[in-house]
Amino acid sequence: MTHRRWAIPFVAAATLIAGGLSAPAPAQDLNAQQKTGRQLFMQSCLECHAKPQLGAVMYGPALSKDAGNGDSQVMKGVIRDGTPRMPAFKYQFTAKQIDAIVAYLGTVPKPAVAAGGSNKGGMD
Numbered sequence: 148m149t150h151r152r153w154a155i156p157f158v159a160a161a162t163l164i165a166g167g168l169s170a171p172a173p174a175q176d177l178n179a180q181q182k183t184g185r186q187l188f189m190q191s192c193l194e195c196h197a198k199p200q201l202g203a204v205m206y207g208p209a210l211s212k213d214a215g216n217g218d219s220q221v222m223k224g225v226i227r228d229g230t231p232r233m234p235a236f237k238y239q240f241t242a243k244q245i246d247a248i249v250a251y252l253g254t255v256p257k258p259a260v261a262a263g264g265s266n267k268g269g270m271d
Contacts, residue, residue, distance in 0.1 A: 184251025
């Protein structure tokens with residue numbers, strides 16, 4: 148039973164680190180909009196924008212405050228309208244929810260580039 152108390156947070160943190168998603172500001176440092184964005188990101192975006200386990204394929208780029216060259220309007224447009232490789236979320240999220248996701252991504256530092264590799268920093 149005591150193992151379960153630390154296992155879930157440990158697994159969640161390991162998943163984010165292994166997936167190339169840099170650690171965002173601690174949850175207590177996020178405002179209400181950013182917390183909402185974090186929840187939506189974890190529910191709907193993490194599947195493609197982070198590796199679920201070591202050695203797994205990541206389908207989309209690691210996202211951070213530098214995604215879309217740091218332009219929040221570009222990020223909102225990509226989330227809303229999608230790209231050839233990413234579905235549009237305009238029917239799933241309201242404009243307010245998209246704003247919240249972008250606000251949350253603004254707290255996520257740019258991931259470190261892996262040795263011998265590169266991170267796709269744009270919105271895909």
